[in-house]
Each structure stands twice: as structure tokens, then as C-alpha cells.
Amino acid sequence: MADFEIKTREDGPATSIIYVKGFLDAHTAPRFEEALQKSIDSQRYHILVNFQDLNYISSAGLGVLMGFIEEVREAGGDIVLANLTPRVFKVFDLLGFTNLYRIFDNETEALEALNSK
Amino acid sequence: MADFEIKTREDGPATSIIYVKGFLDAHTAPRFEEALQKSIDSQRYHILVNFQDLNYISSAGLGVLMGFIEEVREAGGDIVLANLTPRVFKVFDLLGFTNLYRIFDNETEALEALNSK
Amino acid sequence: METTNLPESEIHLKVPSETTYLDLIRMSVTKVAEDAGFSPEEVNDIAIAVDEACTNVIKHAYNQQTNQNIDVVLKVDYQKLTIIIVDRGQSFDPNAVPLPNMDQYIEELRVGGLGIYLMKTLMDEVDYEIEPGVQNRVKMVKYFMDDGKLKSVEH
Amino acid sequence: METTNLPESEIHLKVPSETTYLDLIRMSVTKVAEDAGFSPEEVNDIAIAVDEACTNVIKHAYNQQTNQNIDVVLKVDYQKLTIIIVDRGQSFDPNAVPLPNMDQYIEELRVGGLGIYLMKTLMDEVDYEIEPGVQNRVKMVKYFMDDGKLKSVEH
Ligand SMILES: Nc1ncnc2c1ncn2[C@@H]1O[C@H](COP(=O)(O)OP(=O)(O)O)[C@@H](O)[C@H]1O
Ligand SMILES: Nc1ncnc2c1ncn2[C@@H]1O[C@H](COP(=O)(O)OP(=O)(O)O)[C@@H](O)[C@H]1O
Numbered sequence: 001m002a003d004f005e006i007k008t009r010e011d012g013p014a015t016s017i018i019y020v021k022g023f024l025d026a027h028t029a030p031r032f033e034e035a036l037q038k039s040i041d042s043q044r045y046h047i048l049v050n051f052q053d054l055n056y057i058s059s060a061g062l063g064v065l066m067g068f069i070e071e072v073r074e075a076g077g078d079i080v081l082a083n084l085t086p087r088v089f090k091v092f093d094l095l096g097f098t099n100l101y102r103i104f105d106n107e108t109e110a111l112e113a114l115n116s117k
Numbered sequence: 118m119a120d121f122e123i124k125t126r127e128d129g130p131a132t133s134i135i136y137v138k139g140f141l142d143a144h145t146a147p148r149f150e151e152a153l154q155k156s157i158d159s160q161r162y163h164i165l166v167n168f169q170d171l172n173y174i175s176s177a178g179l180g181v182l183m184g185f186i187e188e189v190r191e192a193g194g195d196i197v198l199a200n201l202t203p204r205v206f207k208v209f210d211l212l213g214f215t216n217l218y219r220i221f222d223n224e225t226e227a228l229e230a231l232n233s234k
Numbered sequence: 235m236e237t238t239n240l241p242e243s244e245i246h247l248k249v250p251s252e253t254t255y256l257d258l259i260r261m262s263v264t265k266v267a268e269d270a271g272f273s274p275e276e277v278n279d280i281a282i283a284v285d286e287a288c289t290n291v292i293k294h295a296y297n298q299q300t301n302q303n304i305d306v307v308l309k310v311d312y313q314k315l316t317i318i319i320v321d322r323g324q325s326f327d328p329n330a331v332p333l334p335n336m337d338q339y340i341e342e343l344r345v346g347g348l349g350i351y352l353m354k355t356l357m358d359e360v361d362y363e364i365e366p367g368v369q370n371r372v373k374m375v376k377y378f379m380d381d382g383k384l385k386s387v388e389h
Numbered sequence: 390m391e392t393t394n395l396p397e398s399e400i401h402l403k404v405p406s407e408t409t410y411l412d413l414i415r416m417s418v419t420k421v422a423e424d425a426g427f428s429p430e431e432v433n434d435i436a437i438a439v440d441e442a443c444t445n446v447i448k449h450a451y452n453q454q455t456n457q458n459i460d461v462v463l464k465v466d467y468q469k470l471t472i473i474i475v476d477r478g479q480s481f482d483p484n485a486v487p488l489p490n491m492d493q494y495i496e497e498l499r500v501g502g503l504g505i506y507l508m509k510t511l512m513d514e515v516d517y518e519i520e521p522g523v524q525n526r527v528k529m530v531k532y533f534m535d536d537g538k539l540k541s542v543e544h
Pocket of ligand 1: 286290291293294295324325326331346347348349350351370
């Protein structure tokens, strides 16, 4: 699958920014899961997921987020989302996940919210 | 088929520039044929085909050119080609059609050659 | 090789039961839905629904066995796109699967269980036809004009 | 609905015999060839060859009748991509069709007759198997390593 890329950038000692590009489905979700797991394993519980280049998300991608949110919040962190494309936002909105995840227009706002929490 | 567009621009009394965009195959070839026919019907025998935005060509597209070249040349005109993408050029090259059609890097050179003929 | 003829505008795609083929399936569905005239947003909705249905086949009907296969049939007529997905794996009772209550879902931070909900939310009709030991079939329909009246008559 | 199982990495696509489906066929072939690891140039070569074969089926085997269908089978193994295109239209004798002499072709400004030539030039193997009244089948192969020695042994 050439159509998926994931990159993580560490931002300070407690924060990770995860960039997800392409198509996030049941095939690529394990790689998203891995990236989140890695952040948590290194005690980075402040996680910003930048969906700027994400064209597509299915419930498999949402399942990955749901699988970590409780643990992350219990550890005092959060998973926040930034730069959602309209079609990705629609899926979050449709399911009411906009009440569950804080969604920001850009990285700066998302980081501010994440670190002031 | 959203993936095909054709536009003709008249340049002086005897010349047409035909812009072909997308995928030129047996399905879209009739529209290319129509554009060439229209040019010839209006006595414009100096035809520049600009393939700048052409992603793909099959033998159906080549067949359209071959169907007009004799008539056009007999009428004192020519069909010349400009701005071929590498994958479109490859098909012309493979068949030796680079000896049959004059191919130019840009419209200016092509028009010059076409009108000085 | 199958020898039956297709009625006009019917497309069959058969792929192995592996998630790596989800994008080929989405691409084919996307192309057919685009050509049929659906808006980009509707096309994405349809792609998600088909993806969810095929993901369920791989995960649940075939229990991740990759040597099976999935049939996807796409039919376009004057009023709708019909998509039929067939597997020959384990059957299930779709009526025994409750749709999630999303408020509760979010409150309890549940995981999974959103596929069928998305399919039903994104498509106009979703019908399962289970023949245990033979095949499982889910038929999904999207109308060109999302006309509530027409839909309520049909149900 | 067909009930046979596919061996791993085999994909079937069945579309109506209309040129409007050529781009769906090319898209599917492109995706499979890309995933199999062919270079962008090779992928385009393969797409052209498949397009030419399917165009011939529509034009010649079905004589432009659009209510028939074309089967495209794509198989990937460790050394090659195999593409099989099947129709149930009019048969022909591929050995009776001479390949064009391109120098002469260009000199005489001929029209048409380039499809099979392109298929044979762009693919490593092209084999027709005609069963009159039953089906016509063209099998095309592209190897991952375009190894002249391997090819000359095989022919
Ligand atoms: N095609 C299928 N074959 C067998 N069981 C299925 C199928 N689709 C759904 N199910 C059952 O219905 C449940 C709900 O499916 P779904 O809403 O897609 O969520 P999830 O797949 O995340 O569990 C599944 O957990 C499974 O038990
Ligand atoms: N699938 C086919 N079924 C029947 N006849 C075919 C088929 N493919 C090719 N032919 C015959 O072979 C000839 C050469 O084919 P081709 O090289 O593709 O050029 P063209 O299609 O432009 O004539 C055709 O004109 C036709 O008579």
C-alpha cells in the first residue's frame, strides 16, 4: 500500500505529534495503532494527531483512537486532532465524536490546548 | 467520463490549436476525432495538438491522427504535436511515429514550424 | 470462469479476503459511483459503507483467513446504485446485533461496533440475506435523489 | 454468483462490453501492477496492453454490442503479473493477423492495426487461446525482472 504514511515528531518531553497521510482503513490502522502505542510507551501522553493529509478514514481508524483515549486521559494526557479535511471531519461529526475529541483548525491551537490542559 | 477534456483555440485564419486533457482511449477518441474534423471542415489545415495535459494514449488516439494526416498534408497543412508527457511520447517513439509527426517541446516552436511549412 | 452474462451496467469484482484489497475495492466503487453522477461527498459515503462491509467480511465472516474471497457487485440503474457484497464464510444474525446508542457509546468510551452503524447511516438501504453454510450477502442501495418520501414508501 | 475460490492474489473483474469501462479496467490493473511493484513506466505499459486487448474485444469480438461482457483476471506471483482477458464473442485466428511492418505502415500512412503490435511490444508474453463458439482468451504476462535470457528460454 503506497497510499499511507505516518510520521511522528516529538515536541518536548511529554508530547508527540503524529502525521497521518493517505487512507486510514483496516489495512493501515495497525500502523496508526503502532505510532500511538510508541508514544504511550515513551510516556508521551499528550498526543496531537494531524490529519492534514488524511484523505479517508473508516471505522478502523476511529477504533484505534478509541482504543487509547481512556488510558491516555487517565494518565493525565489527551489525544487531540488537528487539520481535518472535510470528508474526515464528516465521519467524526456523524458519530458525535466531535464531543469526544477536541478538534482544532491548526497545530498551534491544538498544541496550546493540549499543553494547557 | 470525467477524465477527458478537449478544447480548440483558433489561431489566425488557417490554424487550430487543440488541447487534449486526460485519457485518450477508444472511449474518448471520437471526441478527439470530432475536434480534428471540425478544424478541417473550417479549412484550418494547420493543426497543432497540445498534449500537455494528456496522461494516457492508446492506439485509438493514434488512429485518429492517422485518419486525418494524409488529407491535411494533401491540403498543404500538417498536424504537429507539442508538450508530450514522457508516457505519451513513449508510445509515439515505440511505433516510430516520431518520424511521422513533428513533435515540439512547446507551442511557440510548434506554431513557428507549422506556419513556416 | 463464469459464463453468465451481465445485464447492462453491472460490474463484478472478486478479490481475496485480505485488507490489502480494500483500496482496490474503494477505487472501483468510487469510479462507478462518480460515473453514475453522485457528488464527491456521496461517493465518499458510499466508499466508506462498502469498506465497512468488506472489512466485516474479512474480520468476522472469514475470521482473518486470507485464502477466501469477496464478491462485490455494482449495479447502476436510472434511480440508484446497488452494491451487493457476498462471502462464503461464517454466517451471523444481523438482527441480533444491536446498533450502538452513540451517546452511551461515547460516554463509555467503547471500541469497535461502528461498521454496521456507519453503513446504515451512509446508505439509503442496507439488507442482509444470510444463508448459513451457503453464503452471506449484504445489499446496500444509494438513490440519486435522496428523497425521503420515496424511501419511506419502499420500506 | 460464482462459487469457486480464488487462489491467493487473484483478482477478477467483469464489466459490460462498453468502452466507458476501459478506464475502470485500467485503474484496476494500474493499482494491482503498482502494488505488485512495477515501475510507473511499466505500469503504464501494462495498462496500455490491457486497454488494447479489451478494446479489441469490444470492437471485434463483440462487434460493438454493449450487452455482452468482458472478464479480466489478474494474478500476481513471485515472478510475474499474468492478465487473462476472456470474451464469449466472435472468434478469430490470431495467427492469420500479420503484425504490421512499422516502416511500411508509416510510409503508407495506414490507419489502425496497432493494438496487437502494442500488446506484443509492451508485454513479455501474449498468447491467444480461441475456442470458437465457447470463448476467446488472451493471456499476457509481464515479468518483474525483464530478463532477456529467461524470456528467450521460455519462447
Ligand atoms: N459480515 C459479517 N459476518 C459475520 N459477522 C458480522 C459481519 N458483520 C458484522 N458482524 C457481527 O456484527 C458485529 C458488529 O459489526 P460492526 O458494527 O461492523 O462492528 P465491528 O466490526 O467493529 O465489531 C461484529 O462484531 C460481528 O459480530
Ligand atoms: N479480440 C479479438 N476478437 C476478434 N478479432 C480480433 C480481436 N483482436 C484482434 N482481432 C483482429 O485482428 C486485427 C488486428 O487487431 P489490432 O492489431 O488490435 O488492430 P485494430 O483493432 O486496430 O484493427 C483486427 O482488425 C481484427 O480483425
